[in-house]
Amino acid sequence: MSILLADISKTFGAFHALHNIDLEIPEGELVALLGPSGCGKTTLLRIIAGLESPDSGRVLLSGEDKTDQHVSRRGIGFVFQHYALFRHMTVFDNVAFGLRVKPRKQRPSETDIAKKVHALLELVQLDWLGERFPDQLSGGQRQRIALARALAVEPDVLLLDEPFGALDASVRKDLRQWLRNLHQELHVTSIFVTHDQEEAMEVASRVVVLNQGRIEQSGAPAEIYDHPANAFVSRFIGQTNVIHLTEQDQHWLARAGISLDEPDGLIAHIRPQHIDVAKAGAASPSQITLKDWQHLGSTIRVELLNPQDNGSGARLFAEMPNELFTQLQLNKGDRVDLQIRQAHWFN
Structure with missing residues (x-):
């Protein structure tokens, strides 16, 4: 019926x-x-x-x-x-x-x-x-x-x-x-x-x-x-990172090696699985660090923080397979490079 x-x-x-x-x-x-x-x-x-x-x-x-x-x-x-x-x-x-x-x-x-x-x-x-x-x-x-x-x-x-x-x-x-x-x-x-x-x-x-x-x-x-x-x-629906594109946030993302050209006032929603994480090399300008992680069965959720953001608490969550997290050999406090593969934009 x-x-x-x-x-x-x-x-x-x-x-x-x-x-x-x-x-x-x-x-x-x-x-x-x-x-x-x-x-x-x-x-x-x-x-x-x-x-x-x-x-x-x-x-x-x-x-x-x-x-x-x-x-x-x-x-x-x-x-x-x-x-x-x-x-x-x-x-x-x-x-x-x-x-x-x-x-x-x-x-x-x-x-x-x-x-x-x-x-x-x-x-x-x-x-x-x-x-x-x-x-x-x-x-x-x-x-x-x-x-x-x-x-x-x-x-x-x-x-x-x-x-x-x-x-x-x-x-x-x-x-x-x-x-x-x-x-x-x-x-x-x-x-x-x-x-x-x-x-x-x-x-x-x-x-x-x-x-x-x-x-x-x-x-x-x-x-x-x-x-x-x-x-x-x-x-x-699902987990998402919400970034309000103030000038401060754009600077924070830029320090992460991420360039977003959208004007101020827009909001970016980024799923954790759409953020790729890699251990930063000595020449990398990134100041993003690994704060903590959670085991979610076959998936690891990592909490990423910008320690130079004057205590504003700007952070992202990313997710990756357990095997990849093991291969990266990440420890708390390690600097990381990020790549955002996809974002949704809302006013």
Whole structure:
């Protein structure tokens, strides 16, 4: 099912949660609504589900206007951050719940319900837990059961509100890949809300970045990262060095052997992996030094500082493979030469 949001606005008292949102989501896509707390992403998700009504605008599902239609008639499955499982029911009964409460004419037989529930539990790889209760499961298991319950009624759209937010980091990482694989198998139009940029970039086929109730940019993860539409997206997605091109900064960069001819007042955003670092030779004029570094698994992030910058704190972060850092044999205090391969410019 495709989704079209046309000129959606929503206020809560004096607070403007959403401003004239226009968004089209093709059928079968896995979309992340990404942004900081309070940006409107959960409100937008609830409007799609029918749990909130917009002040203005329309919600169309496969071309049909569903703006005023009750949530029960939209064909949407909803997975909450805190699972919302019925604690007094077994895993099996939780998954079967949506099927058993259907109107009598639409309700499957208990035999058919049992077959479907077992198939769904196999799909989420937890069929062996059918007779347990939610309190006997781990957080990751409960979230997968919540997803199975949402899928039981065969929704045309699946909505997930911070689905992994309450889980440990290692569990979240496992479930991200699991959700992506599951979506590739089912092809249900899916939207999930997250404030975790890494989660959005890893799981979604398309990322919608929101800020203060507005869409800043929408596109594939690579497009968002490599071609940010504005300074907010550049800073929110991934790591970036921000350099305000005052006269002092231009001198600092010049001492690093870097010439930037843009006029004062512009801001350069430079990704850490777009800065090449080499140990400075005796003849190098560079006064940039290696202050510190961090091990990030296969990557090393180095902190670079200009010790002659009168305490202004001008610094850059660069990233390189672990192997290259070892080859360079850098130590704290070493002078380094830099080369910036790419920068984004914003006013």
